[in-house]
Amino acid sequence: MDALGLPSAPAAGGIAGVDREPFELFLIHEGRLLDEREFEAWMELFTEDGLYWVPSTSGEPDPYNQASLFFDDRQLMKTRIERLRHPRIHIQTPPSRTNHMVSNVVVEEADEKAGTYLVSSSMMMGEFRLDVQRIFIGRQFHRLVREGDSFRIALKRVNLINCDTAFEAMAVPI
Amino acid sequence: MFDGTPDEISKLIEPGRVHRRVYTDEDIFELEMERIFNRAWMFAGHTSQIPNIGDYITTDIGRQPIIFIRHKDGSPQVLLNRCAHRGPKLCNDPCGNARALTCLYHGWSYDTDGSLIDVAMPEGSAPHFDKKDFGLAKAARMGEYRGFIFVSFAEKGASFDEFLGPMKANIDDLVDRAPEGAISLDAGIHRYFFRGNWKLQVENVLDSYHVPFSHASTVNKKGEQFSRREGDKEGAQVIDEKKGKKESTSDVWKGRRSYVVDFGHGWTSNTELKEGERSSPAYDAYKEALAAKVGHERMEEILAPEFHNSLLYPNCSIMGLNMHVRVIRPVTTDLTEVTVYPVKLVGAPDEMNAANIRLLNVTHSAASFVQTDDLEAFRRTQVGLQSVQSDWIDLSRGMGEEQADSHYNATSESAMHEMAIRAQYQAWLYYMCEAA
Numbered sequence: 175m176d177a178l179g180l181p182s183a184p185a186a187g188g189i190a191g192v193d194r195e196p197f198e199l200f201l202i203h204e205g206r207l208l209d210e211r212e213f214e215a216w217m218e219l220f221t222e223d224g225l226y227w228v229p230s231t232s233g234e235p236d237p238y239n240q241a242s243l244f245f246d247d248r249q250l251m252k253t254r255i256e257r258l259r260h261p262r263i264h265i266q267t268p269p270s271r272t273n274h275m276v277s278n279v280v281v282e283e284a285d286e287k288a289g290t291y292l293v294s295s296s297m298m299m300g301e302f303r304l305d306v307q308r309i310f311i312g313r314q315f316h317r318l319v320r321e322g323d324s325f326r327i328a329l330k331r332v333n334l335i336n337c338d339t340a341f342e343a344m345a346v347p348i
Numbered sequence: 349m350f351d352g353t354p355d356e357i358s359k360l361i362e363p364g365r366v367h368r369r370v371y372t373d374e375d376i377f378e379l380e381m382e383r384i385f386n387r388a389w390m391f392a393g394h395t396s397q398i399p400n401i402g403d404y405i406t407t408d409i410g411r412q413p414i415i416f417i418r419h420k421d422g423s424p425q426v427l428l429n430r431c432a433h434r435g436p437k438l439c440n441d442p443c444g445n446a447r448a449l450t451c452l453y454h455g456w457s458y459d460t461d462g463s464l465i466d467v468a469m470p471e472g473s474a475p476h477f478d479k480k481d482f483g484l485a486k487a488a489r490m491g492e493y494r495g496f497i498f499v500s501f502a503e504k505g506a507s508f509d510e511f512l513g514p515m516k517a518n519i520d521d522l523v524d525r526a527p528e529g530a531i532s533l534d535a536g537i538h539r540y541f542f543r544g545n546w547k548l549q550v551e552n553v554l555d556s557y558h559v560p561f562s563h564a565s566t567v568n569k570k571g572e573q574f575s576r577r578e579g580d581k582e583g584a585q586v587i588d589e590k591k592g593k594k595e596s597t598s599d600v601w602k603g604r605r606s607y608v609v610d611f612g613h614g615w616t617s618n619t620e621l622k623e624g625e626r627s628s629p630a631y632d633a634y635k636e637a638l639a640a641k642v643g644h645e646r647m648e649e650i651l652a653p654e655f656h657n658s659l660l661y662p663n664c665s666i667m668g669l670n671m672h673v674r675v676i677r678p679v680t681t682d683l684t685e686v687t688v689y690p691v692k693l694v695g696a697p698d699e700m701n702a703a704n705i706r707l708l709n710v711t712h713s714a715a716s717f718v719q720t721d722d723l724e725a726f727r728r729t730q731v732g733l734q735s736v737q738s739d740w741i742d743l744s745r746g747m748g749e750e751q752a753d754s755h756y757n758a759t760s761e762s763a764m765h766e767m768a769i770r771a772q773y774q775a776w777l778y779y780m781c782e783a784a
Contacts, residue, residue, distance in 0.1 A: 230713070231536055238702040241536035241690050243715045250710060253574050257717050260565035265720040338442070340539035340685045341714035343723040 176235040178225065178329055180292070180315055181282070188280035188294075197293045198279045200325050201316065205274025205297070208347055213255040216347070220248060221319060221326045228332045228348055243337065244347065258345065265345045270303040272346060282315075289320030290328075297332065299348050310348050311335055350375040352383075354781035361773050364744030368733045370776075371545040371741075377681040384662055384779040385410030386501045388611070389511040391664035391675055392416055392426045392487070394689070395495040396532040397443075402460060405443045407687070408677055409499065409663070414487075415439050415449070416497070419460040424492070426499045427462040428485040438484070449484075458484055494523045495530060496673075498660075506611070514609045514757055518658040522668050524650050527637040527695030533673060535705050538688040540714040544726035546662075546678035547772070549686055552722055553657060553665045553674075554614050554768035556604050557745065560586050560597045562721050571598060576670050576711065577621070578703035579631030584619045597764070604656070604763035607756055612661030612775025614758075614768040619656050619669055630699035637695055659768070661775050670711045671704050682730050688712045743769050 175181055188194075207216040220226065227237050228244040237245040246254060257263055275298040283292040292315065299310045317329040332348050350356060350373065360367040360376075370376055390409050393416035397405050404417035406429055413429035415438065429437050431451040438449050438458070448465060450457040455468040462484035467473060487499030491508025496519060498508060523531050542549070552558065563586070566573050571587035588598040600620050608614040639647040657667040665674040671691035678684055690708040692701040711718045733741075746765025753760040761767040 228715070230538065234536075237706075238698075239535060239705065241538050241688075241705060241713065242709050243538075243713050245706060245709050253710075254717065256568075257565045263565035263721065264562065264724040267724075338539070340541045340687075342541055342543075343720040344715045345720055 177238060178227065178331070180317070180329070180331060182235075188282055189284045192281045192284045192286075192291075194279050194281050194293075197281060197291065197316075197318070197325075198276070198295075200318070201276045201279065201293070201295055204316075204327070205276055205299075208299075209272050209274055211258075211269070211346075213258055213347075217248065217251045217255060219325075219327050220251070220330075221328050222248060224248060224327050225329050226251060226327075226347065227330070228334065228337070230337050232333070232337055234337075243334075243341070243344075254347070263345070265343050268303065270301050270346050272299055272301045274299050291318045291320070291325070292316070293318060297348075301344075301346070306342075308342070312337070352376075352379045352780075357780045358777060361777055362740075364747050364770070365740045365742055366773055368736075368739050368741060371547060371730065371733050372681060374681050377545075377678070379780060381410055381678070384776065385412075385678070387505055387779050388662055389489075389491065389498040389500045389506075389508055389660075390662070391660065391673070392490075392497045392499045393424070394531070394533040394673070395424055395492070395497065396530070396534055396694075398424060399534075400445065402445045402447055403443075404439060404446060404460075406439045406441065407675075409487075409501075410678060412501070413437055415484075417446070417449075417460050421461075423461075424490075424497055425461050426487045426490055426497065427458075428487075430485065431456055432458075432464065432482040432484055433467075456482075462486055494519055498664075511611055512660075513611070513613070515613050515615075515658065515660055517756070518615055518655050518666055518668075521653055521655050522666060522671060522691065524642075525638070525653070525671075525696075526693035527634075527641045529641075530694040532692040532694050533689040535690040535692050535701070538690075538708065538713045538716075539685065540688075540719065540723065541679070541683060541685045542723040542726045543682055544684060544730035545682060546676055546684040547776075548726040548729055549676050549684055549722075550659065550662060550665075550772060551769045552726070553659045554606055554616055554763075555766075556601070556606065556616055556763035557765070558722075558725070559601065562725050563718055565721065566717050574710075574717070576707055577626070578634075578700055578707075579626040579628035580621060581625055582622070584621060602762070602764055605760050606763040606765070606768045607753060607758040607760050608768050608771035609756075609758045610775075611778075612772045613659055614661075614771060615658035616656040616763045616768075618653050623652060630697055630703060633697045634693075634700040637697065641695065659772075661772055662779075670707045672708055672712060674712070684726075743773070 226246045230243045276295050278296040280294050282294050294315050297314045312334040314332045318325040398418040401418050404415050415427045415429045417425050419425050433456050436453045448457045457466045459465050464479040464482045488503045489500045491498045567586050573583035573586050575583040585598045585600045605617040653668050655668045659665050663676050673689045675687045690705045710716050743766045746761050750759050750761050
């Protein structure tokens with residue numbers, strides 16, 4: 175387990191008997207909100223104490239003790255999104271166009287009674303801005319809490335395969 | 349044809365302006381690598397990165413790959429990361445621990461001080477072959493101050509003490525904040541690159557003029573930047589709303605000073621924040637820990653920091669506001685890589701160090717709120733400088749207003765001016781033309 179309670183070795187193949195479709199649809203919806211720059215709606219997917227974490231070290235166990243690309247609580251997400259909406263955010267003038275893809279969805283843990291789930295998936299985000307196209311690719315983990323017909327995100331961790339490279343500036347969440 | 353004679357080079361730098369070619373010309377870039385990055389003292393690492401014998405990190409200084417390693421006798425060593433036989437990079441991992449360094453290609457192995465221990469199949473060595481002649485190359489000179497290791501690849505030139513000079517106070521200002529009187533750079537790194545010349549990042553470090561404009565998106569409707577430090581209730585007042593003019597640089601921000609000393613180094617004065625109101629459980633616990641070590645009076649002194657950030661020309665910046673060490677690495681004329689090491693204060697509560705690490709994520713990561721707009725400015729500058737209709741970059745703000753400062757034994761001016769950048773070009777000329 176890491177500092178945020180993610181298992182270090184997820185169950186192979188995930189949990190049998192749990193329908194993965196609602197999770198898959200939720201993850202597709204989440205990526206689409208980012209692609210459509212509905213950042214506020216994306217933030218609202220997170221629980222009030224939800225966390226968004228993109229480590230900059232492979233296998234990093236602790237966001238409180240090591241540098242991260244992103245490690246936002248709701249307050250930092252809000253500041254980040256206010257900046258994304260600012261008319262003079264130069265790194266988004268012009269804005270990025272992105273497309274998220276999600277596949278290989280696995281329900282790693284399910285507590286139907288409590289309505290809490292851990293879902294992992296392969297992700298890819300293509301980003302295009304000013305004649306430069308780049309891809310971010312990795313495996314992401316969502317700790318989800320059932321709410322009505324849908325879910326809220328208690329934790330989203332994205333393990334980019336190139337997390338420790340030198341990146342050109344990035345502005346939009348992955 | 350550009351031959352790099354002092355005469356040709358000095359024509360590129362005029363009072364208050366520099367020629368665009370210093371950012372765009374490949375011949376000049378090659379000369380910079382040879383004459384600045386192979387001559388000046390440069391930050392190589394910090395001893396906290398290699399606490400145990402055999403610990404190493406690999407990095408690059410300018411374009412040269414190095415191994416920063418703790419030798420058996422406890423001394424830090426800066427070795428060139430290149431087998432003395434046929435040249436492969438010896439250590440490939442970003443960090444690790446080794447009893448000996450063995451080349452993947454023909455198995456030559458070296459001690460942690462770079463001396464050659466073993467050659468495979470020594471019976472084939474030429475009669476004149478002597479292992480003593482085939483140690484790993486080292487930086488010609490090494491200097492240390494409070495764990496900061498600097499190297500120079502030149503045998504001669506200014507001593508480390510001369511190079512560091514009054515900049516020691518900047519390092520002290522940061523390191524003294526740690527209850528144990530030591531910092532640690534072991535909290536990971538941020539790495540980013542931009543498609544622009546390395547000097548654009550170096551100049552930007554001491555450029556306070558750009559902040560209200562480049563960083564407009566980090567400032568709220570009241571003109572304050574987001575709060576940065578643990579225990580702060582608000583951020584720096586960067587913009588004042590006054591005289592019906594919506595966005596003018598605030599008086600507080602305008603009041604900041606910049607200082608320069610020899611060798612292109614400089615710093616800016618502390619950003620005015622409400623130090624007296626700074627409070628949180630983690631910050632208060634930190635104050636107690638510091639006072640327990642240094643006494644209450646000294647603690648109060650230390651927590652009224654004098655410096656916002658500093659530049660140790662040409663490759664290192666130390667930032668006191670959001671504490672980090674930044675290393676600038678030229679790759680090509682129009683490509684630069686920057687590494688940011690978050691600072692941990694040894695002896696401070698974990699929550700205090702965690703707060704600084706988290707702050708760096710949003711100020712100086714590749715995905716940060718602050719640095720990304722600078723990177724966009726550098727990229728656009730490199731594009732703009734391709735135009736040849738005008739050859740000159742203006743750096744004349746505040747010319748003639750420089751003042752001698754006896755307190756710091758430095759030259760001082762408003763931080764809204766460009767004195768610090770002009771001083772960098774004096775150092776540039778010194779290394780490019782004069783330094784032996």
